[in-house]
Amino acid sequence: MPYDPLVSHGVSPSLPLAESYWHATHKLETLPPLSKDISSDYLVIGGGYTGLSAAMTLAEASQQVALLDANSLGFGCAGRNGGFILSGSGRLSLSAIENRWGYAVAKGMQAEFDGAVNLLNQRIADFDMHVDLVKGPYLKLAHSPKQANLLCDSAKHHESQFNVASTLLSQEDLTSRFGIKGAFGGVEVNGACLHPLKLVSEYARVAKALGASLYYDSPATHIEKHKTGYVVTTPNGSVSAKHILIATNAYTPKRFHDAVDNKQFPVQSSIFVTAPMNEEQRAQTGLTAPMSFMDTRMMKYYYRVLPDGRLLFGGRGAVTGKGADNSSEKQRLYNAMVKSFPALNSIAMDYFWSGWVSVSLDSMPRIFVDNDASNNNIHRSGCTIAYAMGYCGSGVSFAAFAGQRLAQRMLGSCDVDLSLPLYCSPLKTYPFAKARRLALHGLYQWAKFAER
Ligand SMILES: Cc1cc2nc3c(=O)[nH]c(=O)nc-3n(C[C@H](O)[C@H](O)[C@H](O)COP(=O)(O)OP(=O)(O)OC[C@H]3O[C@@H](n4cnc5c(N)ncnc54)[C@H](O)[C@@H]3O)c2cc1C
Structure with missing residues (x-):
């Protein structure tokens, strides 16, 4: 049965790749799964654009970083999208952002959206990426x-x-x-x-060349907080890491970690x-x-x-x-x-x-470093858990930018206005999580007649 984040237990290595035009026209390099216990300063969970870009940024800053994907890199949206490079993310236009948060915030968000497209073009040029642009x-x-x-x-x-x-x-x-x-x-x-899948390959090539360790077929099944960091379990090995970046987006298992459970649909x-x-x-x-x-x-x-x-x-x-x-x-x-x-x-x-x-509930993505809740502990121990997700279907340029920003935030080297709605609050929790599908079904029925 195809993967369903609200029903399945999580992405598994045995799930088949999408039968997409992208997979038919490009073969990804395969990488070995994690097969022992390792430690790393940073662990990225999820090998789409967000995760690979975060790993690139951390490796570029000479940090020790490992990345796990439950299946192959690009198993999620990164290997399935339309390949449109859009300036924007979430479901809100600049005018809608302006109406809700005011002109200054809309200008700040525009700078981030344009920054995402610029980053993509810059990386394609700097790293000589072959992506059928x-x-x-x-x-x-x-x-x-x-x-x-x-x-x-x-x-x-x-x-x-x-x-x-x-x-x-x-x-x-x-x-x-x-x-x-x-x-x-x-x-x-x-x-x-x-070509979205070629972009995955190119990010993986660069991340590896910069020193990141990438593992295929290695689902993170459990995240446990210890005094000095986290231990993340996979079927054949574990990772002890000080800092965790969750980059699983819509493919996040339904029960994964408090920071992200019920935070996106x-x-x-x-x-x-x-x-x-x-x-x-x-x-x-x-x-x-x-x-x-x-x-x-x-x-x-x-x-x-x-x-x-x-x-x-x-x-x-x-x-x-x-x-x-x-x-x-x-x-x-x-x-x-x-x-x-x-x-x-x-x-x-x-x-x-x-x-x-x-x-995301308010149509705004989030690039968020969790420092509340058990928070005091997190800061005392110097460990962090962070995530970027909720792009509402627009992420070819933005997801990689979000991954970069997330890594920069964790490194303390982010020079942006952190009061922008993207950064200043966590994803909102969906109320009545179980009724979401029913509501969606109703919306589709309504749209069938209203938007013929
Ligand atoms: C059909 C479709 C068309 C789209 N078209 C466009 C478009 O044209 N332009 C555009 O800008 N955006 C488009 N998008 C959206 C865009 O593809 C996404 O926003 C973007 O790819 C998100 O990247 P990501 O890295 O955050 O997530 P993903 O690429 O989804 O990566 C998440 C990864 O996490 C892994 N994972 C999940 N659970 C675990 C676990 N427990 N342990 C380890 N790994 C795990 C998954 O295997 C997956 O590889 C489209 C999306 C879809 C579905």
Whole structure:
């Protein structure tokens, strides 16, 4: 059965990798599991972008660091996402952040979001990373006339208040460029995409070269606090560490550690990739070169043209892990694509997979170093436990940035404004944890009618 964070006991080494286009086009190097008891100053739990980036930062600062992943590196979202490089994270736009926390905080958050994209580009250049980076337009499409007006107002506000330049597109502009149905206007900005699994490989290569010890197939099953640090148990060995960084995001087991239990809600997103479009399909859809799209629905559809001319199309997935691969889920997404691009009505679906994104209660991610609760003890003993998660489905650039910030916070070398909502408080606890799935199901039913 596919992994379900709210049902399964945790990610295990025996779970199969996602049957994704990314895994079909890139083979990860395998690494040995932890097979003895070791000690390390820092232990990172989770080998996605957050964890690998934290390990890179710590190793760059000449710290002793070990990293465990329960399966292979990139088993979670990092090996399953769409590869869109987005400036932002969480579910809140800069205007929404401004409304809630004020203009200064929104500017501070914008600096962090832009910093994330800059960090990614910088690392790709500095470490000569081969990640199939492609640039091309990124279009936000309004799915209703009302959303077209809102999108237009928001683009103007972002330009005047946050200096984000964009081009407004009318329905006619869109029709003349694309054979797309159901888009009532849009906004175009410069975009970029990459091969997400190759990025995992490149982070792993660099982290190892910098001196981090990485272990595959080594689930952390128990975290125990001792006087001078933590002991983390895995099936075939343990790690004694002074500092723990939890980077398991939506793949966090349902009972793991007080710092993260019930602090985020794993929600499934699914993607399929078509066969390469033929000349006629490319001409009829206007999808002739790498470019990416996202719509304005609450349950957004996102799609991009891959470098080999296939269309990658994603949207919300099933409510439970058990339902992830149901043919009805595949058909629902496929129908949504055909509704937008009638010319693709008989194109083959070559790949389909799903992954869990981590949704925080207030839609704001957190990069948090725990220093409350047993807190006094933590500080007296000089040990810390920290986490970064809750990116709500936007993490290709931001997760690695969060990993870097988390490591910097633990090293005491973070030069940012720690009063930003990202940093100053822990993730909020979900009330009525058991009812979350029911509420999500209700929301999907509502969206089916409201967002046709
Ligand atoms: C279908 C889909 C499409 C997406 N598309 C985009 C996109 O186009 N652009 C974008 O910006 N974002 C996208 N995202 C979100 C983005 O992929 C994530 O925000 C990002 O990858 C999170 O990285 P991470 O390292 O925090 O978590 P993950 O990559 O999920 O890593 C967590 C790791 O923790 C490991 N783990 C779990 N439990 C344990 C344990 N007990 N012990 C050891 N290891 C453990 C898991 O095996 C996993 O490898 C998408 C997500 C999904 C699911």
